Amino acid sequence: MSYHSIGKQHLARRKDVLFKWKSTWPRTDHNSLKQKFLRRNSLTLLLAFLSWLSLTACGSVSQTGTTTGTPPPPSGTGHLSVSRTSMDFGNVVVGSISTQIVTLSNSGNGGLTVSPPQVTGSDFSVNGLMFPLALGPGQSSNLSVAFAPKSVASETGSISIVSDASASPVTVNLSGSGFTPPSGLLACGTFGDSSNHVPTDWTSFVPPGKGQSYVDPTFGCTVTRVTDASSEVWSGSFFLPLSMGYATVSPFNANDTYLMLSDGWRRYFVTDLSGNVIVPLSNMPAMNDTWVLWDAADPPVFYYTNGNALMKGTISGSSVTPATVHQFMEYAAINFMDKTDLSQDGQHVVIVGGDTSGSSPENVFDYDFVTNTKGPVYTTSCTASVGSPNNSCLHGVTQTPDNNVIIDFASDGTGPEQGNRVWTGLVPLLALQDKTNHLDTGYDLNGNAVFVGVGNSSILSTLAGITNPCPSGWGLDVRMIYNPLSAVCLLDHQPGWHVGYRGNAQQPWVGLSFFDNRNPSPEWFDNSGNFVALAASNWQLYEDEIMMVRIDANNSSNLVYRLARAYSRSNEDFYAQPHAAISRTGKYIAFQSNMAYAHTGCPANFQSATGCTDVYVIKVQ
Structure with a gap:
């Protein structure tokens, strides 16, 4: 409208x-x-x-407070102020577009009318409002500003905003650079830099609204806010936090046009990359407490489980057509467990079969979509229900790039069903980790099946001679799955991490995100008793960052791209850890953060006092 x-x-x-x-004007007693x-x-x-x-009567405006610190104007006059007087778009890939928002506000005591803005700089433009725009006292509207470079060059410009109020015109200065990334490298982020960047805006940064973008002030990538948990999913009593899942499960569909998101009750819905809802919660098919996995080649198709059936959903408009791929009559129930995604070739998925009683063993196998066949079945000696995606027997499963299975048992240790073990169809299971940590799998540039995690003699004490190749002895390494003694360093001196890969020579980028687990620390809500003021002495290298590292980086900062801060208070809630997940194409990375509530804590009308996350997306290629 x-x-x-x-x-x-x-x-x-x-x-x-x-x-x-x-x-109804009075008509009697005229005296x-x-x-x-x-x-x-x-x-x-x-x-x-x-x-x-x-x-x-004209214009859609919202009631807000004054956006600048200017003194109030004389009584009865309008005063136009802007939320920012400069916009730096950073590096933007030639042929693409980056947008930011400036808020126009009437901080005066009378009405004002804004004329159409005058824009200089051929690659800058404005949209989103109709002019002339009337603003009453205390009212504001958002103006969208776009930069779409046509060539590799730096550009400056300005927006002159004229009104009939005092202090007119108001000027917003613009700058940005057209950029073409070198072959094989990313389009944004800081590389060649391993210094500790302590944030200066930790207690003041506030993200824009849903569908809007900002340029990360430290590392330069454009970040788009996809959701607004404070207004989207209402349970009838409270709002639910929103999430894109987990680092090892990509929320992006095959052509990077859709995102699979979920709420605090693990109900799924589909949006585009700006947050517009494609398939609402109410239109998603009935399913188990499970994961929803995108098809690797067909953009509108996803897979899920329901009862003992592997199901396929096909999106058409805002609806989904369900179809049974295969019903496993030999099991009362099946499920996709935590950590698993479709295979590297997109033709396989790991399934766990059993029942929901909790007293039966679990059956782990690879399923081939093309041949409609089960791979070798590993039956656990431990028992648990497959009604949820993790349990007291299995913490999760991960598909190897060559379609075997890493089984993540619920307990650590050196036993045959502890830690991370590889099922190839042969027993005993191959030991990868006795003390588990976050990992994901793919191919290196030479086509070797590898996993990214931390390995050393403490992690895998049963393998003689295992060492960590990073200088610290505790760095993230790239290790061969079938020869764990062979490893190279990926990145050293990392804090707590999540990793997502599914890569190869054509898509060699590893997605990383970092979080904190200290108490007290700066990564609590500002109003929490556990919060301590940020200082160089308590801020870790790479803390709170979203990063992409090439699989052959070998700890070289030239192949380590620092993209953005998550600005998340990750100690508050597990889902406040960013869990950055990369798309299969390597062009996008998504993460979740409670940054919108970092300074005040979760609003009282939320599901919990710690769960108030939103989803954000970065385009990197």
Whole structure:
């Protein structure tokens, strides 16, 4: 709906009120002083009322406070202020577009009218509002500013915003650079830099609204906010946090147009990369407490489990058509467990079969979509229900790039069903880790099946001679799955991490995100008793960062891209850890963060006092 039509509707409603008021005008006791005053001054009152209507009938505005620290203007005058006087778009790939928001506010005591802005700089533009724009006292509207470079060059410009108020015009200075990334490298982020960047805006940064973007002030990538948990999914009693899942399960579909998101009750819905809902919660098919996995080649197709059936969903418009891929009659129930995604070739998935009683063993196998066949089945000696994606027997499973299975048992140790073990169809299981940590798998540039994690003699004490190749002895390494003694360093001196890969020579980028687990520390809500003020002495290298590292980096900072801060208070909640997940194409990375509530804590009308996350996306290629 246009601003003009909105204004017409408002005016029509107010006319009804006005005419009703006139029809009930007092008609008796004309000697009353009060009625004499009203009768004699009715024209003045009517004109004043219509003047107020003229300020509110056109434009969609919101009531906000003053956005600048300027002194209040004289009584009865409008005063135009802007939320920012400069915008730096950083490096933007030639042929693409980056947008940011500036808020126009009337911080005065009277109405004002804004004329169409004048923009200089051929690659800058504005949109999102209809002009002339009327703003009453205390009202504001958002103006979208875009930078779409056509060539590799730095560009400057400005927006001149003229109004009939005091201090006109107001100027916003613009800058940005067209950029073409070198072959094989990323389009944004800082590389060649291993210094500790302690944030200066930790207690002041606030993200923009849903669908809007900002340029990370430290590392330069454009970040888009996809959700707003404070207004999207209402349970009937509270709002639910929103998430994109886990680092090892990509939320992006095959062509990077859709995101698979979930709420705090693990119910799924689909959006585009700006947060527009494609398939709402109510249109998703019935399913187990499970994961929803995108097809690797067909953009509208995803897979899920329901009862003992492997199901396929196909999106058409805002609806989903379900179809049974295969029903496993030999099991009462099946499920996708935590950590698993479709295979590297997109033709396999790991399934766990059993029942929901909790007293039966679990059966782990690879399923081939193309041949409709099960691979070798590993039956656990431990028992648990497969009604949820993790349990007291299995913490999760991970598909290897060559379609075997890493089984993550619920307990650590050196036993045959502890730690991370590889099922190839042969027993005993191959030991990868006795003390488990976050890992994911793919191919290195030479086609070797590898996993990314931390390995050394403490992690895998049963393998003689195992060492960590990083200088610290505890760095993230790239280790061969079938020869764990062979490893190279990926990145050293990392804090707590999550990793997502599914890569190869054509997509060699590893997605990493880092979080904190100290108490006290700066990664609690500002109003928490566990929060301590940030300082160089308590901020770790790479803390709170979203990063992509090439699989052959070998601890070289030239192949380590620091993309953005998550600005998340990760100690508050498990889902406040960013869990950055990369798309199969390597062009996007998504993460979750509670940054919108970092300074005040979760609002009282949320599901919990610690769960208030949103989803954010970065385009890197």
